[in-house]
Amino acid sequence: MIADRVEETPDLQGAHPRLSEAQIAALAALGHRRATRPGEILFRQGQRDCDFFVVLAGNVAVVDGHGTPEERVIGVHGRGRFLGELSLLTGEASFYTAVAADAGEVLAVPVGRLRELIAGDPAFGDLVLRAYLLRRSILIGLGAGLRIVGSRYSPDARRLRDFAARNRLPCRWLDLEADPGAEALLRQAGVTPDETPIVIVYGRLLRNPSNAELATAVGLPAPGTLHAGSDLVVVGAGPAGLSAGVYGASEGMRTVILDSTATGGQAGTSSRIENYLGFPSGISGAELAERAVLQARKFGATFAVPAQATTITRDGGNYRIGLGDGTSVTAGSVVIATGASYRRLDVPRLEFFEQMSVYYAASQAEALLCRGDPVAIVGGGNSAGQATVFLSRHAARVTLIVREPDLSDGMSRYLIDQVERVGNVRVLLRTEVRELLGDQALEAVAVEDNQTGARSIVEARALFVFIGAAPCTRWLGGLVELDDHGFVRTGGTARPAGAADRADGRNTGWQRSVLETSQPGIFAVGDVRSGSAKRVAAAVGEGAIAIRLAFERARAS
């Protein structure tokens, strides 16, 4: 079958550039050339730390579900093109199999040597990184990689789909209620519907795995791999935490970055950030996060995802952060970057509809799920505006439901202009959602004009909610001072004369700095901080400043 498909896939999106002769020569010095036989497997789905392959002659096919009844060729690449995608650089296992389509020749470069070349040759590094980021998006769009099979009404199926979406794991969702392929796949795997959800990862079947089990199966960094002691622990891997991680590691601090869900935080759920410096045509939050993760890793930072911080206590001159799986990490400096989590609507039957039709993010994964459907979006801020513009390209029509009388009360002008320009968007001002309607899944929402009390029905198969967020600070257990709304207070007040300014209770005369919390050596950055700007650029800036301060403090202690 593969030998039949030897026509090269056209490069419509710039994801499959051809290397120049000079680039191939530079790579040849780092690897070895070898002949390929038709049908030869260069690397398999599920394999980690594969070589970086450049096709020198013949064609190589990229195959999803190799060796299964669902096998399909998703790309064919000829001379000068290189193989692989983001997982090669992040250490995740490969999401597909590469098979030589005919007799030819490849150049195989060990991935460690590839990293050296990327670090030493920025033009080549940019070319590979750009292609790999695009390929990840293409894989997600194709529904390649993992298979999640379950009922749309199962909370665990929803949890697994969300985890895959937030971590940008390419996957296909097979809904037992609607997809005939789902039952066939279950029969084949010898699984009954009541044993679902299941995840098929590289031919392995996982029955209702926890997020941590799924993470381990795909090669995400699990907490068990953390060092016993570090100089810096960053809790939260949104823009603020990623920035602290990049700067901490680049200053030579042994840095650990934890996140309970996925790297990228709220920004990772944003389809397009248009006001971040240096990206005039905008950048998706996922791409920004993926780039930052690679950058932090390059400087030696260690990640743990999913790893939920549940406690923080003093431990001699250090702080100990307890994690949800019972393990802990210690460090002399801690950066709290746990941001904020979405607020939920106060309407009946929300929990029921949350299992299949209510979303708190509008990324490529959600867009695929509601393609061609009417959708409603609640919220009057920039996140709602972005979601409106993005989803209007995928949904049949979008209704934006806003409580305020004017969009300019909460949305930036550039987004209002975009929302007003889109043909399939209707904006309902002074309007609030009162009821979610539908028997099995969402069919419509009942809304009310908050001035006249008039009710109407808005058809919607999916509801997207962007109505603000509450700080993630419960895990701090009272160790650091919070404001009346639960955000972490930083800087500002002078420490009383003689009060301890070190975690071990001693006093060195150090004054609390601008991003430092009420506990010496613990800093708070980004949306979790009282009075923060709630912007990506501000979060990134604060992450960098906190490291400077942590460094100075560690030197002074």
Ligand SMILES: Cc1cc2nc3c(=O)[nH]c(=O)nc-3n(C[C@H](O)[C@H](O)[C@H](O)COP(=O)(O)OP(=O)(O)OC[C@H]3O[C@@H](n4cnc5c(N)ncnc54)[C@H](O)[C@@H]3O)c2cc1C
């Ligand atoms: C849809 C959307 C679009 C947006 N668009 C823009 C935009 O265009 N421009 C702009 O400037 N801003 C935008 N914002 C706001 C911006 O994303 C936030 O200001 C920014 O993400 C804040 O970064 P942060 O790192 O402080 O926190 P967050 O991004 O909230 O990240 C916090 C991280 O901490 C993790 N965490 C929480 N608790 C724990 C715990 N106990 N243990 C371990 N980890 C934990 C979370 O999982 C999360 O990953 C948008 C927000 C949303 C939701």
